[in-house]
Amino acid sequence: MSDHLHGNTPLLLSRTPAWKNFFSHPRIIIFIFQAIILLTLLLGAMKVWKNVQTFPRTDDAQIIANTVGVAAQVGGTIVKLYVVDNQKVKRGDLIMTLDARPYEAEAARAKAKLELVSSEVKGLEEQVKAAKATLREREAKAAYTVMHYERLKPLLEGNFASADQVQQAQSEAESSTALVHESEALVERAIHNLAEVHGKNTRIEEAEAELWNAELHVSYCNIYASCDGYITNLKIAPGSYAACGAQLFTIVDSSIWYVLANFREIDIHHIKEGQSARVYLMARNRTPIAGIVQGISRGVFPYIGASRATAGEGGVLAVVPPTFDFIQLATRFPVRIVLQGEERSDFRLGGKASVIIDTRTTPFGGELKLLQEPDFIPFLPPLRTPELKAP
């Protein structure tokens, strides 16, 4: 081909001006094109490097929401289920009812016990009154006998009273004084038996606490949703036995959706809290959703010295396995990105996503849907007053 070009050169020379002749020289053109290719490559590589540094990215990310495991606080047979799988529920919605009869019976027993104890306490109060009355009677008697002895004692010297009379009066005075002491002790004992502390009767308090506990158990038979969200993995039917504390199904909390994106440690130092992120959900036709970096994980399950098989037992630490074995790879740390805006229909816990973080934005200037709004008011199911049935 180059021979062919050389062959044409004399013809071109004869027809074109000198500068065109210079540029049409094959060697120069080839050199210029080669230089353009190499310089474009260099420029492109620099731009790619800068772009990747400014916009760290990962395709190892998943949509996450908080989950609330639904478990019964008391054991019992499920009598009624008010929800179906995948149903959206609101905080405070009644989800299911357990058989409350054993707990209602317990509440009735506790109520009866409270009444019994109240009656007993009244009896004890009467005992205190009786003991006090006895004390007063004995005090009166003792006052008389002591005075009697005091009067007789001087009469002994003038032989107006016999020694026997005086001794009898003395022993009666001592005896009745001892009876007063006994009576005082009896009053004390009756007061202690009554067991009133700070103006409240402890027996009644105990019985009231037992009744309260029994009423709580009755109220636990109604199980309510503790957050807004979706019923997930509901695979039970009425008639199943709900064991105390055993998780039956899950509510996916829909109040906050976020993405856990694993970034290599070499990229982490560019990422800061509050930076904006573009989240591409695989599920939603690739248009990005705005997110905000909430924080960067301080720790993942360390693989050194641990076998891959036991990694899941890391328990409280996130398990982020490296993708290859034979090369030492950068550890990846989960970066939590809170998705902004309204909840969308294709947010699903575990859905795949890819994330690009814009490290130029610190802190995020736009409107912030607050990251993790801690709910300071814990959810307490409404207490149902037990309908006590006579046995």
Add this chain to the structure above:
Amino acid sequence: MHSLPLAIIKYSGDPLVNVAGAYIPAWIACMLLGVLGTWFFGILLHRLGYSSILHPEAVMIPALFGTITIWTWLLIFAAR
């Protein structure tokens, strides 16, 4: 389906390319375009009689491949 400018806007910055549910990294897609582009340019330069631009081949062909790959990525997938 989409005209190229629309596709560029729509897919801009997305680090993954969906191929029937399998998501391949954008840079692999770009490398594929790089291979095809290099092939196309090789043929074009040969037709135009400038095939000696690609000499020495060991340097210039990877350079051309790299240029096409990188600029495809920059145009379509770089975040802005």
